[in-house]
Amino acid sequence: MQLSLATWCEVETYLERSPGIILPIGSTEQHGPTGLIGTDAICAEEIAYGVGEATHGLVTPTINVGMALHHTAFPGTISLRPSTMILVIRDYVTCLAKAGFNKFFFINGHGGNIATLKAAFAETYAHLADLNIPNHAQIQCQLGNWFMCQSVYNLAKELYGDREGSHATPSEVALTQYIYPEYIKNAPLSPEVAKGHAIYSAADFRHRYPDGRMGSNPALATPEHGKQFYNLAVKELSNNYLKFLSEQ
Amino acid sequence: MQLSLATWCEVETYLERSPGIILPIGSTEQHGPTGLIGTDAICAEEIAYGVGEATHGLVTPTINVGMALHHTAFPGTISLRPSTMILVIRDYVTCLAKAGFNKFFFINGHGGNIATLKAAFAETYAHLADLNIPNHAQIQCQLGNWFMCQSVYNLAKELYGDREGSHATPSEVALTQYIYPEYIKNAPLSPEVAKGHAIYSAADFRHRYPDGRMGSNPALATPEHGKQFYNLAVKELSNNYLKFLSEQ
């Protein structure tokens, strides 16, 4: 069930049977010459809908913009500051926790979000304890990064080997091709692609990774691969979500 | 063109012909017993896509959560604090302004966002002047509230008279029915509905407006009405956007 497509009365009823909620979070950032700027949000959202369906879980609207400061030297990238994103997550969880939700399962499509999300969870637990809301000690946030699912990782390795790279990867591009087949992009990709550099400032990133890819060959992606990735991610994250709900 | 479905290279090309960008912003908040929680975001997004198509304008991902603190006593509502939302808007505009965008057209679906958006625009202009980016004095933010379009207002008046009310209105519900006909909700609506109270805290709001509606009768809405509202809003806001672009 999508929260956006529910009424408040339906949410009230939902809370009688489940304290869990699924929050897709992506990013709006360059994904190389052929990857969609919305890749991370699109993937997280679609997988979250799949998990929601499979588990009868409620899915919030997608947080479309995350922590992508290192990509901001490429036009079209939008990023929150980590300090802003911490407040956003705090505000989301606080509203929902006050309404009675306890189990927050973030389905994340962007590696760059992980650190700030973890910081935000810590900040939020302390904030809720300060507010002294009745369920504050029960609030739990868990992070489900679809691209780090074991099954996804294995398939990417099998299909692409080390051409998977670490940004604008064929696996995530394949997934967007499966979701939006009419938006498959064609653009020349240099055979050589930078890789292995640490990530520092936005200017430095663009200097080191001139076309935005990090060691990847997204030309290997196909919509059929995307479908496989989608199915694996939904299955594995659905299991994770149900396990999360079942734990005290 | 949706920013999410473009590549950074396409954005670079777009910037050669236009400095304008369209940002849909909604809210995730209760809309009475039959209105969708995502009403404001759904409407803003769909109209923004229409305006983008009509004007060849670039449309960012939707800001799904806005300033809805007064609705937070109803489950399912998510709100940013005004102070958080100001930072979010500042971060969005700053990233895009650095990339060369000058004209920011916010298509807004929620009256409760207006004050904070205006405050955020002022904060952002000052921030960009402080950063001293080359185009800081050219940055312009404009607000397009679809529900305040003259043509929309006239039709709502004609169709619903004073049963339009001011929250969970038949006009916005009609628009969501047009977009999501499969999510038309049926629930009993008391014939009497509260109206005319000022808005204070969340607790006070729920006390005064027990089912979430403010003077409205959303049972009057039909998908056909929604189509009419959609067309009027797209037309009027497209004109506004083009006028905004043409002004110095």
Next chain:
Amino acid sequence: MQLSLATWCEVETYLERSPGIILPIGSTEQHGPTGLIGTDAICAEEIAYGVGEATHGLVTPTINVGMALHHTAFPGTISLRPSTMILVIRDYVTCLAKAGFNKFFFINGHGGNIATLKAAFAETYAHLADLNIPNHAQIQCQLGNWFMCQSVYNLAKELYGDREGSHATPSEVALTQYIYPEYIKNAPLSPEVAKGHAIYSAADFRHRYPDGRMGSNPALATPEHGKQFYNLAVKELSNNYLKFLSEQ
């Protein structure tokens, strides 16, 4: 009664009979070649004292500096950032709410304050709910913009027609002339005056409105007009304040 001229014991006694308090808020900003920089604060303060007298209401010291970022390219303007002003309002209301005040009536002299004040009210209600003070659900802030009183608007229209303009208006200048007749300024005013431009950054504002006026002819102002505006505003806002107090 002015809060400044009372003792804490008198405030304690006052609270036994009334939970209301009147807060004048203005701005310190350019008002064209002949308008006083303190115009908005001077008008708000004087009217607030009048309302206080007429209603036996307690009046706080004036918030002299508000949100005037768009005027800061003219020397002498002082502005808070919206994010700062939100904190200021939050701090004021929090202190007074803890002491037992529930009804906060802001008498405002500056259009540029409105959006940030509304954002601040929302932020403050949520803050007080977080603090869980006993009266948090009773706290109500209301905004009384003297220049938007119907009676004031009608008189300005009658006296000045479209030369009222929207900044450095003859009506507000007249009011300061009535209050400070010894500070009536004479300076040449160009017959042509800019108008109709939207407000963006400070640099842009000064570029579009080179002498600071927005479509107004303050040379039409007289102290006698000022007296009329004063009386109308005090009367209308006194009624508004009493109505506000009487509402639950």
Next chain:
Amino acid sequence: MQLSLATWCEVETYLERSPGIILPIGSTEQHGPTGLIGTDAICAEEIAYGVGEATHGLVTPTINVGMALHHTAFPGTISLRPSTMILVIRDYVTCLAKAGFNKFFFINGHGGNIATLKAAFAETYAHLADLNIPNHAQIQCQLGNWFMCQSVYNLAKELYGDREGSHATPSEVALTQYIYPEYIKNAPLSPEVAKGHAIYSAADFRHRYPDGRMGSNPALATPEHGKQFYNLAVKELSNNYLKFLSEQ
């Protein structure tokens, strides 16, 4: 010259002859059973006007509310948080520094403001250096506490000895009596008055100082004393301001 009563053109002219500006800052806080809540703002403002006249210096509107958190258990007290007040001072000085002012002379009426003001000055210098405005290295803030003037101190000692105390002192009460003779308050004062306790939280303060006085006997104050204090403070602070202006 009061900034409030000047036009922006007059400020422009003033800046050609002086980079100095005088900023009165007070507090809105309990001053015992007979002291005015506005005592600190009233004194600072009146003395600042006197200094402005004596030195042809420009005087900003008074910052009426300062750092008085420890007094907030008494009704009528309004306080900024130190973190808020730092932002307020930063915003004031930044606006004026951008306009060309370099020498900021704060005439202060409240001991509790001193620490936060000093912190704010440091924060502001760093902020202005970050903004890289042309005159950032010339910006200087100086603090003139009228009640700590040597001449004031000597007279208070002579007139009141150790009954001067440290809050709701006869010297500050005398000064308000001189300024507002019609607001001289009569209320019984216990002969015994608490003194010598350190200042911690608001609750603790009210517990230790039940009527708000700290070791003082304000019943010794007379308007004539007030006039003497006024003259001494204006003279000494005028000298200080002129010396400040003359220093590089």
Next chain:
Amino acid sequence: MQLSLATWCEVETYLERSPGIILPIGSTEQHGPTGLIGTDAICAEEIAYGVGEATHGLVTPTINVGMALHHTAFPGTISLRPSTMILVIRDYVTCLAKAGFNKFFFINGHGGNIATLKAAFAETYAHLADLNIPNHAQIQCQLGNWFMCQSVYNLAKELYGDREGSHATPSEVALTQYIYPEYIKNAPLSPEVAKGHAIYSAADFRHRYPDGRMGSNPALATPEHGKQFYNLAVKELSNNYLKFLSEQ
């Protein structure tokens, strides 16, 4: 060389030969019934001094308090909020970057710091770009977690197997025993120790991990082990630091 024991002139000279600086960061948090509260800071500091000596690198004072909110239900724990810690790191790096340092090597003793440190690095790069300091695009922060060194991990595995656990580990306790042999603590440790629970709020953490240990048996630690860990960590992190310096 310790920054604390140098003069500013020596730092000036140092900068002529190296842009690198080493920043030890720990935590002040419970480490079970026998682990020192300062364990993470003590280990990070001592290893940082060793790395500084081995590489002729400058070592800042230790950041003794980090992100340990989840341990705060145990007395003696001190933690920064993530949002505070981001500002602290930003302030440190900004001061040093303005002085000419480019390469910031954080030697970290606490797993709970990692997410917030990474968020802080991203925030800081963006902040320095905003300040537009000359070297902003050269600023690089790298994280060296001593307990995650391959050589350290291998030895811990060899010595303790799965009794290493993940908090109050024998390896870190051993290291503090080597550094402070006179502070080896004896306290009964239950043979059963909780493990495998995710980390949420402070209250939840103490509930799940009642004595503070996470799956570890610190009774296995010896000062001799500590010496081995120290040598391995210093060697591996020295290599990492030199490699970091040598990279562009």
Next chain:
Amino acid sequence: MQLSLATWCEVETYLERSPGIILPIGSTEQHGPTGLIGTDAICAEEIAYGVGEATHGLVTPTINVGMALHHTAFPGTISLRPSTMILVIRDYVTCLAKAGFNKFFFINGHGGNIATLKAAFAETYAHLADLNIPNHAQIQCQLGNWFMCQSVYNLAKELYGDREGSHATPSEVALTQYIYPEYIKNAPLSPEVAKGHAIYSAADFRHRYPDGRMGSNPALATPEHGKQFYNLAVKELSNNYLKFLSEQ
């Protein structure tokens, strides 16, 4: 007892006999051509250990970096912004207050910290009242500046007269010489030394005080003097701490 070298169980026991805790705070800032950058932290820490021993008080890890913005034009200086430092102090005190500590005795080595510390104490009392923790009205912070002890002042006067100056003083240098005799620095000191200038921005400070000293002759310092200062400060501050504990 050092908190770093204690276990949480020992802290629990300690709290049964004392609610007091000693927090050394210094600074990391230039101290002239021969003074150690860590002077203020080194002195505060060593004296705090001495006081802790003499009074059986618990001593936290040293806050090594304080408010030294005015020294940041000299390489090696690290400073927090006042606004950051307020949050740091708030976080420290909040964690410890929740654990049951009531009496916070800050042993401070840096004059530049005083204003911000006092502001932080006020902010923290209000924060703890907002959190409504059981002991909030009992929380007391006291500041012990070792260099302002009467006995220390007298000895410095006797030994150095007016060559004590106000920064990089022989007394503080002597104390570091006593603590770190192997780090006594030799560097030429100009016989003339700037003095008497007010402190404004960092750039201005370096301009006025080119070698970093303020009116001092640190060449007069000896380790033997340092020992005397150490003994006097420990004795006087131990008495102050015990008195603080004994007061209600």
